[in-house]
């Protein structure tokens with residue numbers, strides 16, 4: 177009997193398998209080998225990609241966050257081809273975060289605005305000439321002013337532009353165009369710190385230098401996820417050789433909290449009571465610096481009286497922190513020789529943020545932890561040039577921290593600028609939210625947004641968008657025509673970005689650093705400085721502003737304006753001087769080559785109030801206006817998501833590298849117990865709803881968020897559909913981190929098609945260029 181011939185059944189996967197094997201042997205897609213070849217870069221750069229080998233380099237500061245890292249820009253034929261962190265720059269010492277590494281790549285995005293865009297009768301934005309754009313801008317703004325008065329037009333600007341551009345805008349709008357009201361997006365992040373410093377120290381003066389991260393033996397971080405929000409500052413903490421105790425105070429178990437010596441997971445908005453409780457223990461134990469208090473402060477006795485009501489057990493229900501832990505933290509602060517207190521948005525973006533910031537300032541003052549290495553009550557800024565905006569944008573204060581309502585200040589500025597003092601408004605500008613309220617009341621009818629994106633970033637977003645749509649004229653000056661606010665505009669003015677223009681930034685530690693033009697802006701886009709000059713000429717005030725002929729000429733004007741103020745930097749010769757020194761911190765009143773690279777304020781114990789003394793300022797805590805209730809049982813916290821995202825992502829979303837480093841769609845962090853109770857599984861699509869709308873998000877179930885709380889990153893446009901518009905009464909900063917929401921699993925077909933359920937809120941029609 178013959179054996180049956182067994183024929184192998186052909187395998188259906190064979191061709192696929194063969195293809196896979198072939199691909200292993202011969203890669204058919206991806207980067208070509210010659211693109212991976214590296215070569216000595218020269219200029220001290222080590223190895224660089226051979227195809228990007230530079231023929232020159234220059235240095236400038238990064239244009240994203242307030243850390244102000246120094247970057248080496250690799251040039252070929254005068255154009256930037258690559259970059260690397262500067263090893264000698266005293267801020268970052270050779271380090272950069274992902275955003276910095278990708279700073280050049282986001283300039284090449286296809287949605288860059290390359291010509292002015294004008295909305296036509298068909299409702300669409302279409303390209304137009306600069307000549308038409310300028311006549312449209314001036315004619316429509318002037319027509320509104322003629323009909324409704326000078327206060328009927330206003331501007332809202334940014335902490336992302338160089339100081340020279342902010343200052344020229346302030347002169348153009350307020351002295352040239354006759355506007356009274358103009359504010360910046362720094363109101364959304366830093367107004368609280370600025371106000372707290374002004375009231376406590378007599379001037380908006382962050383006292384620290386980054387070296388203090390390395391000098392402290394106790395570091396207290398409040399509402400600051402330093403690891404991802406300011407990663408290079410966290411690297412400076414890691415360089416500290418004193419084995420510092422790191423105390424993190426934050427409702428969430430953030431990356432920074434997990435790395436801390438001690439994490440206090442306080443209840444949201446329990447911060448003011450907690451810092452009073454710590455101060456109570458310090459006062460009760462006599463752990464105060466009486467000599468310092470007597471010599472350099474005023475108001476301590478009243479503060480001590482106030483503290484009597486804040487024993488740790490009396491406020492435990494409000495703070496959620498056990499009294500023993502409060503005693504322990506007070507003991508750590510007492511034993512520390514160099515204690516530094518640092519805060520950022522968790523404090524600033526609060527309806528009582530100014531008093532919370534001052535409760536930290538009070539702790540530093542009462543323990544004498546200020547003016548010495550490793551100490552300070554230190555606000556970490558957000559945007560690259562928030563500090564420039566705070567001092568020189570001519571919005572919240574007259575140049576240099578002066579007061580529009582002070583006649584002597586107005587006369588001084590008019591004298592320095594050589595203009596008629598009558599051109600300077602005699603009243604301070606309304607803050608951002610009151611400008612929007614004037615829009616609602618029909619009193620402001622023309623708005624000019626420069627380098628900011630409120631259609632994404634402002635709280636209670638549907639309301640904000642409806643207000644923008646109600647304007648007679650909305651002009652937006654931006655790098656990208658796709659920005660949420662640009663898409664609503666009547667006129668888009670295409671702007672050059674960081675790397676395509678020059679000027680200076682002031683970072684968190686008061687360091688002035690230079691940015692340079694290392695790339696050609698695309699198409700007809702112009703630097704903001706050039707756009708302001710064009711508007712000045714067309715408006716008819718170009719002659720008055722003729723001295724503002726270039727950024728470096730504007731820098732000379734700013735030096736003169738700074739004389740006589742605490743931020744006097746008239747000793748800085750020019751941009752080259754800044755370059756040679758790795759930036760220079762203010763004050764710098766006298767020419768100083770080789771000025772010390774790390775300087776802090778108040779070493780002599782003298783503050784900026786007329787009597788030289790710092791103030792103790794305090795108020796009782798107040799209740800949040802929209803606490804969770806039966807219908808909306810969770811509290812929504814918002815904040816930074818990853819180190820690779822920046823604010824509304826107009827820039828960071830343009831980098832393919834950065835996009836790989838964070839989830840593409842909006843997500844919400846949910847505590848596992850809450851997820852079980854709500855029937856929500858990990859990665860499930862859920863509705864998050866507040867009284868202002870509801871959005872679909874992906875559930876991220878994690879114990880890092882406490883029961884009863886949810887967290888959504890601010891970088892996704894959906895998040896501010898939910899937030900509530902309410903404000904700190906002193907700084908007028910929005911309180912983004914407390915509103916009541918509910919969460920519910922999305923069921924059935926909607927679960928499978930998330931793009932159809934992304935957002936549900938009052939819609940505003942958008943007609944974008946190219947739609």
Ligand code: SF4
Nearest residue numbers: 238240241245273276
């Ligand atoms: S930490 Fe800030 S300044 Fe430094 S590289 Fe990153 S974004 Fe730029």
